[in-house]
Structures are given as structure tokens and as C-alpha cells.
Amino acid sequence: MVSWSEDDDSSESEHGRYYQYSTSGSDDGIVKIPATTDDSEFEGNDYVLCHEHRKRAERLVAFEGIHTGRRFLACAVKDGKNCGLVEWVDPSWPATMENALSKLWDMYEQSKRNRTKDNLMNSFAVHQLTQEKIKLQASYDKLVGDVQALLDENERRAQMERKPDESKLQEKYDMVKNLTVSQASVIRNMKLKLAEEKTKLQAHIDELEKVVEQTKAKLNGIKAILDE
Structure with missing residues (x-):
């Protein structure tokens, strides 16, 4: 579910290993989609198109690292090449919240x-x-x-x-x-x-x-x- 390795160096910054999905992409520049959880209240009629397929982006809620609970839009293509995360709906959590999430995922x-x-x-x-x-x-x-x-x-x-x-x-x-x-x-x-x-x-x-x-x-x- 999570993206970091169990062999990460303990000398990393407080949240360094949890930024992988939001600040770094794959070799082709695509930001990977984090693990998600269900949220029936995340609905709406407005929509955003994904970058590559120009199709309506899927509404998802992150369940990974310091982004847990943040809503975002992502490419909805299941077969073939997925163009990844389109945009975050919610801003980044405050530092105290990120620290708490970091410790919970460590646990x-x-x-x-x-x-x-x-x-x-x-x-x-x-x-x-x-x-x-x-x-x-x-x-x-x-x-x-x-x-x-x-x-x-x-x-x-x-x-x-x-x-x-x-x-x-x-x-x-x-x-x-x-x-x-x-x-x-x-x-x-x-x-x-x-x-x-x-x-x-x-x-x-x-x-x-x-x-x-x-x-x-x-x-x-x-x-x-x-x-x-």
C-alpha cells in the first residue's frame, strides 16, 4: 500500500520518504497515483480532464503517508498507460498533521x-x-x-x-x-x-x-x- 522502502536510511528528514507521490514522478514525468480509500461524500458535477487521454478524471482520496485523507483527481484509465495524478483538491496538511501521519505510518x-x-x-x-x-x-x-x-x-x-x-x-x-x-x-x-x-x-x-x-x-x- 505504501510507497516507501523498509530499508530507508534513518537519517532522512522527518517526512522525506512520504513525499514520493507528490513531488517526484516516474521517468516519463508522470506523478504516480497514491494508494486510496473510499469516500462516498467526495462527489460533484464539475470535472477535470486528465493530461494525456483528455478524459474525465477520477475522484479519489489518498490513503498513504502524509497525504492520507487528501482528495485528488487522477487519470481514470485502467487498461493501458495511465497518465497518473492530475491535481490535488485539498492543500497539503499542516506540519503537525504531517508529523502525526508520518509517525502513524511508521507504527x-x-x-x-x-x-x-x-x-x-x-x-x-x-x-x-x-x-x-x-x-x-x-x-x-x-x-x-x-x-x-x-x-x-x-x-x-x-x-x-x-x-x-x-x-x-x-x-x-x-x-x-x-x-x-x-x-x-x-x-x-x-x-x-x-x-x-x-x-x-x-x-x-x-x-x-x-x-x-x-x-x-x-x-x-x-x-x-x-x-x-
Whole structure:
């Protein structure tokens, strides 16, 4: 929407970067049309012709930099070469007003940069948590597979033994039983750990969504100030 670059030198004059659309043109001398906002009260039967096409100029209201709120006339041609801003209807704002608009747009641009940075950091955090969850799930699946393989092997060996005496059979049974109980405990603990990690991940995601909503609220507040 705005015309200045985020990399502007901080040593510029108070409003230097906001004059681009009113004092400088393109290479062919055309003054570019600033971003605009709607204003249903800006009407009238009188009209002015644009410079190049000699067609009735369009009535617009600036929504950019220190010109925010100023009415102007601009070339209405949408297809092909537009001959740019025709003339300002309103004079330049007083220096105090320009200074206030300058600061508001600075706040808006800084808010956008902060939101972009926060979204990037949040994306990294969600990605890392997702990868950790995948690793935990893989470890759990492997553990379940190992326990099942061990039980299958014990069962196979028991079937291969011929005429085991009662004491050996009981000993093997107790060993398998104890092993099964131990492995079941490990699996249960792993499930609890995965559930805790899932809860933490969901809580973090909810927190990130709150941050995004708060950021949107701040931007809406700034836009509401600018629209007043």
C-alpha cells in the first residue's frame, strides 16, 4: 500500500520518504497515483480532464503517508498507460498533521515487520515440535514392535522344546510373564509421555494463535486511527 522502502536510511528528514507521490514522478514525468480509500461524500458535477487521454478524471482520496485523507483527481484509465495524478483538491496538511501521519505510518510498517518476524519464528517452533512428535511416535512404534517380536520368539521357543518338566515350564512362564509386565509398563509410560507432548504441542499452538489474533487486533487499531 505504501510507497516507501523498509530499508530507508534513518537519517532522512522527518517526512522525506512520504513525499514520493507528490513531488517526484516516474521517468516519463508522470506523478504516480497514491494508494486510496473510499469516500462516498467526495462527489460533484464539475470535472477535470486528465493530461494525456483528455478524459474525465477520477475522484479519489489518498490513503498513504502524509497525504492520507487528501482528495485528488487522477487519470481514470485502467487498461493501458495511465497518465497518473492530475491535481490535488485539498492543500497539503499542516506540519503537525504531517508529523502525526508520518509517525502513524511508521507504527503501521513496524507492526507489519514485527508480525512477519513473529509468524516466521512461530512457524519454526511448530515445525520443531511436529518433528519431535514424529520422532516420539516412531520410537513408540519401534518399542511395540520389539516387544511383540520378543513375545513371538519366546512362544516359538516354548513350542520347540519337547517334554519340558514342570519346574522349567513354570520358570519359563514366569520369565515371559515378568517380561510382558515390564514391557507393558514401558509401553504405558511411553503412551503417557506422548499424551503429555501432544498436550504441550496443542497448548503452544493455541498460544501462537492468540499471538496472531493480538497482532491482528493491533493492526486493526492502527487502521482505525488512520481511518478517523
